[in-house]
Amino acid sequence: MRRFSLLRLALPLVLVLLLAQALPAAAADLTVVSWGGSYEAAQRRAVIAPFEAETGIATEVVQYDGTAAAIARRAAAEGWDVIDMLSDQARVACAAGLLQEIDAAALLGRAALADFAPAGPTRCAIPQNVYARVMAYDERAFPGVKPSRIGDFFDTDRFPGKRAVQRGPDGILEWALLAEGVPPEQVYGLLSTDRGLRLAMRRLDAIRDDIVWWTDPAEPAAMLADGRAVMAAGFNGRFFDAARSQAAPINIVWDGRIIGIEVWAIAASTDAPEAARAFLAHALGPDAMARLAERIPYGPARRSAFERIGQNPETGAPMRVFLPNAPGHGARALVRDSLWYANTEELRTRRFESWLDGDR
Amino acid sequence: MRRSRENATAGPALRMLVLTGAALAIGTLAAFAAIALVEIVSALNSLLLVDPRARVQWERQAGIVTAATLLVPTIGGLLVGLAHRHLSPDGRPLGPPDVIRAVQFRAALPPARSGLVSTATAALSLGVGASVGQYGPMVYLGAMIGGVARRLRLGVPNLAAIAVSCGVAAAISTAFNAPIAGLVFAHEVVLRHYATQAFAPVAVASATGYVIANVIFDRPALFLIQFAGVSRGHEFVLFAVLGILVALAAVGFMRLLLATGPRLALAVARPELRPALAGLAVGTTALALPDVLGIGAETLRFTTIEGAFGMAELVVLVAAKIVLTALCIGAGFSGGVFSPALLIGSLMGALFWTLATGVAGVATSGVAVYAICGMMAFASSVIGAPLTCVLIVFELTRSYDVTIAAMVAVVFANLVSHRLFGRSLFDVQLAGRGVDLSLGREWARLAALRVLDLVRDDAVVAETGEAPDAVADRLSRQGWRQAFVAGPDGRFAGVFTPGAPAATVGDAARPPTLTFDETTDVAGAMERLRGFVGDAVPVVDSASGRLLGVVSEADVVAAWLDESERLRKEENASL
Numbered sequence: 001m002r003r004f005s006l007l008r009l010a011l012p013l014v015l016v017l018l019l020a021q022a023l024p025a026a027a028a029d030l031t032v033v034s035w036g037g038s039y040e041a042a043q044r045r046a047v048i049a050p051f052e053a054e055t056g057i058a059t060e061v062v063q064y065d066g067t068a069a070a071i072a073r074r075a076a077a078e079g080w081d082v083i084d085m086l087s088d089q090a091r092v093a094c095a096a097g098l099l100q101e102i103d104a105a106a107l108l109g110r111a112a113l114a115d116f117a118p119a120g121p122t123r124c125a126i127p128q129n130v131y132a133r134v135m136a137y138d139e140r141a142f143p144g145v146k147p148s149r150i151g152d153f154f155d156t157d158r159f160p161g162k163r164a165v166q167r168g169p170d171g172i173l174e175w176a177l178l179a180e181g182v183p184p185e186q187v188y189g190l191l192s193t194d195r196g197l198r199l200a201m202r203r204l205d206a207i208r209d210d211i212v213w214w215t216d217p218a219e220p221a222a223m224l225a226d227g228r229a230v231m232a233a234g235f236n237g238r239f240f241d242a243a244r245s246q247a248a249p250i251n252i253v254w255d256g257r258i259i260g261i262e263v264w265a266i267a268a269s270t271d272a273p274e275a276a277r278a279f280l281a282h283a284l285g286p287d288a289m290a291r292l293a294e295r296i297p298y299g300p301a302r303r304s305a306f307e308r309i310g311q312n313p314e315t316g317a318p319m320r321v322f323l324p325n326a327p328g329h330g331a332r333a334l335v336r337d338s339l340w341y342a343n344t345e346e347l348r349t350r351r352f353e354s355w356l357d358g359d360r
Numbered sequence: 361m362r363r364s365r366e367n368a369t370a371g372p373a374l375r376m377l378v379l380t381g382a383a384l385a386i387g388t389l390a391a392f393a394a395i396a397l398v399e400i401v402s403a404l405n406s407l408l409l410v411d412p413r414a415r416v417q418w419e420r421q422a423g424i425v426t427a428a429t430l431l432v433p434t435i436g437g438l439l440v441g442l443a444h445r446h447l448s449p450d451g452r453p454l455g456p457p458d459v460i461r462a463v464q465f466r467a468a469l470p471p472a473r474s475g476l477v478s479t480a481t482a483a484l485s486l487g488v489g490a491s492v493g494q495y496g497p498m499v500y501l502g503a504m505i506g507g508v509a510r511r512l513r514l515g516v517p518n519l520a521a522i523a524v525s526c527g528v529a530a531a532i533s534t535a536f537n538a539p540i541a542g543l544v545f546a547h548e549v550v551l552r553h554y555a556t557q558a559f560a561p562v563a564v565a566s567a568t569g570y571v572i573a574n575v576i577f578d579r580p581a582l583f584l585i586q587f588a589g590v591s592r593g594h595e596f597v598l599f600a601v602l603g604i605l606v607a608l609a610a611v612g613f614m615r616l617l618l619a620t621g622p623r624l625a626l627a628v629a630r631p632e633l634r635p636a637l638a639g640l641a642v643g644t645t646a647l648a649l650p651d652v653l654g655i656g657a658e659t660l661r662f663t664t665i666e667g668a669f670g671m672a673e674l675v676v677l678v679a680a681k682i683v684l685t686a687l688c689i690g691a692g693f694s695g696g697v698f699s700p701a702l703l704i705g706s707l708m709g710a711l712f713w714t715l716a717t718g719v720a721g722v723a724t725s726g727v728a729v730y731a732i733c734g735m736m737a738f739a740s741s742v743i744g745a746p747l748t749c750v751l752i753v754f755e756l757t758r759s760y761d762v763t764i765a766a767m768v769a770v771v772f773a774n775l776v777s778h779r780l781f782g783r784s785l786f787d788v789q790l791a792g793r794g795v796d797l798s799l800g801r802e803w804a805r806l807a808a809l810r811v812l813d814l815v816r817d818d819a820v821v822a823e824t825g826e827a828p829d830a831v832a833d834r835l836s837r838q839g840w841r842q843a844f845v846a847g848p849d850g851r852f853a854g855v856f857t858p859g860a861p862a863a864t865v866g867d868a869a870r871p872p873t874l875t876f877d878e879t880t881d882v883a884g885a886m887e888r889l890r891g892f893v894g895d896a897v898p899v900v901d902s903a904s905g906r907l908l909g910v911v912s913e914a915d916v917v918a919a920w921l922d923e924s925e926r927l928r929k930e931e932n933a934s935l
Contacts, residue, residue: 180665181585181586181664181665181728182661182665183584186657186658186661188413189411189412189413189657189658189661190658190661190662192411192412192413192415192416192658193412193416193650193658195651195662195668195669196658196662199662199665199667199668202667339417340413340416340417343416343417344416344417344419346419346420347416347419347420
């Protein structure tokens with residue numbers, strides 16, 4: 001009888017110990033999910049470390065591939081609390097019930113809501129930074145005439161060599177239509193039609209044999225640096241970081257850049273909602289946004305953060321000119337339509353996969 | 361003559377102030393109204409799954425898209441039909457012809473209620489994806505705002521017409537982001553003269569619309585295009601040929617459009633069912649050819665991309681769009697013809713280019729310039745405004761090369777369509793309502809004056825039974841040489857001239873050298889008075905033969921001179 005009750009006491013203890021062994025996440029108070037690489041490194045220094053110092057909440061960071069599907073698969077099991085997401089994926093995840101609703105006015109104050117630009121908070125997500133999907137090239141590959149327009153990405157006669165492209169329909173379809181001379185305002189309207197998708201795929205056919213695919217956002221910069229590709233589609237911050245830290249001769253072409261919005265969201269399965277909200281309140285302040293922009297050139301999502309952006313703490317370079325929303329990058333830019341993105345993901349993926357299979 | 365009102369004018373400084381102030385106010389209001397109309401249509405398009413960008417997001421639920429495609433235009437058509445029947449005093453959509461008529465004849469626009477219903481049904485028609493255009497309703501909306509000035513007695517001659525033109529110019533300027541085209545459209549199509557007094561305020565209103573669209577709302581340009589230039593000289597011959605071919609199609613389109621309304625009215629008795637049926641036709645066609653839905657901004661863009669359409673696709677789309685537009689407008693959907701004309705023309709331009717390069721193997725500088733040439737040639741044939749169309753190209757593309765190419769296509773198209781059909785669809789529609797502008801505004805104005813309104817009350821009228829001496833006495837007393845004789849039933853019996861021996865004036869009456877009837881207008885009377893000798897002409901009812909009155913030659917000439925003077929003053933007014 002006595003032995004039995006001891007067992008009853010010991011069993012949960014053993015289980016807890018076992019769980020703690022299996023999931024080191026449980027050791028921290030808060031789990032933040034991000035993308036890895038130079039972006040995460042900047043985020044740790046600019047946002048997470050100051051947050052820990054200010055609040056004393058121990059925070060750990062895990063990586064994911066940015067999809068809503070990954071949240072469904074891993075969030076509850078791994079104890080995810082706060083997630084760094086693309087705004088369209090946040091819409092998908094929100095609609096699927098994977099994210100908590102956030103009352104941005106209560107969290108940040110009503111006055112702060114008007115400060116957000118180019119987009120404000122949505123039901124489950126609050127914008128944190130503005131990034132751009134840009135084209136970059138290896139300076140060594142083009143000693144003479146340099147690529148300068150998005151059409152050059154599809155022109156292998158004038159600019160021969162491999163192109164690093166994300167394995168998926170994101171971004172490349174927009175570029176295909178921009179290369180056809182479609183003005184940015186009409187790109188999503190045209191991509192909404194069967195004819196538009198066909199025309200985009202036709203453009204893609206022109207470089208079919210010159211594409212090297214990537215899936216990790218750190219890859220395109222690496223591919224340019226080590227010569228696997230001469231042109232690459234990727235995120236402006238990664239290219240900037242590779243050019244600076246690896247001294248790679250990478251140049252960014254701002255023409256046709258696709259501006260997207262990165263948001264913070266809270267997992268529906270969070271076990272630390274209070275800490276998660278405290279983290280958001282900190283990370284979404286203009287000071288944290290400005291600190292991030294100093295370390296990696298992703299523009300702040302609030303107007304008031306702009307004037308606080310100073311020099312890069314390591315190189316001393318003034319950072320404002322490298323931000324995707326800096327003036328002087330040329331007029332042709334596309335703002336990613338996140339609602340459209342969220343609702344057409346399945347169609348675009350289906351059409352892209354069948355194109356990959358050789359259907360022309 | 362209404363000299364009294366025209367004399368009661370304000371001083372030049374005040375007139376300038378009134379005209380400028382009115383232009384600013386009307387320009388601002390018309391611009392906001394035009395933007396609101398565009399926004400409402402765009403919101404309805406998204407909500408009702410007409411816009412491809414909305415349709416694609418429901419792509420997985422194919423049933424919903426199919427149901428919306430069929431039901432939305434059909435139910436929309438029914439609502440439009442019901443609204444016209446029960447809410448509008450005029451019972452039909454209003455558009456540029458009504459504006460032209462009001463301005464040319466110094467008349468009021470149709471009742472405001474008809475105008476408001478017409479504008480609301482236009483928003484609905486466009487919102488549900490009927491194959492109609494947005495610029496006609498916009499022109500009417502602008503005109504309606506300008507029309508308010510007619511009620512104000514501000515002491516400025518011609519203010520009513522100028523104010524309406526200001527509204528029209530601002531609406532076009534806002535909608536196209538094209539202030540010069542707005543200014544020229546108002547003069548070329550609505551006012552039809554270029555007096556400084558009108559030109560200055562209309563330009564102010566047009567610029568106001570542009571400022572509001574660009575500076576305050578920062579609306580995107582309607583049709584941006586990158587074009588390096590026409591690279592080969594022989595292409596200008598192709599542009600001219602394209603213009604002629606497109607004009608032939610435009611004439612066919614306009615004839616079909618005019619014939620559809622009456623035919624449909626015979627076939628479908630209930631007027632509210634006609635737009636519903638037209639909507640159903642649009643929806644059914646759109647299941648196979650979604651390009652026919654709505655204004656077709658995406659389709660318009662595709663025509664400038666090489667290889668976006670196959671040749672067979674282009675032929676089918678041109679035919680479908682021509683038939684559906686004629687059907688929708690003939691059936692009573694509220695909307696214009698300009699946007700469909702742009703689309704049909706650019707599809708034809710792309711078709712022409714495909715034939716020229718693919719079949720005939722001619723070297724060209726790309727499809728885009730052919731699409732634009734076709735677009736403007738077709739539109740210009742329909743609205744009868746070559747200058748406006750050339751300027752729209754210039755302002756939208758900001759490319760001198762494209763503009764010159766379009767100019768060549770536009771003038772050849774206008775030559776053909778004017779010769780075969782008439783100056784514009786609007787003028788032919790007005791002619792169908794008894795207003796003939798084909799010989800110019802002066803002739804039309806004179807043709808609108810009836811001689812019946814000029815009959816004198818001092819002419820000597822005698823009964824058939826009266827004694828000749830008594831009548832001769834009255835003639836000499838009143839200073840007339842002839843008396844006009846009518847029977848006891850009032851029927852005209854002839855002209856009596858004293859001198860011939862007879863028992864009664866009835867026996868002495870002779871048939872007159874010239875008679876007018878109740879339909880004779882001043883323009884026709886002047887033609888027939890050539891070579892006429894005598895004091896006056898009897899006006900005799902054409903049906904009953906009764907004498908309605910007598911007009912003197914001098915009065916007809918005076919009416920003609922007065923009207924000419926009014927026109928001359930209006931067309932040469934400086935302030």
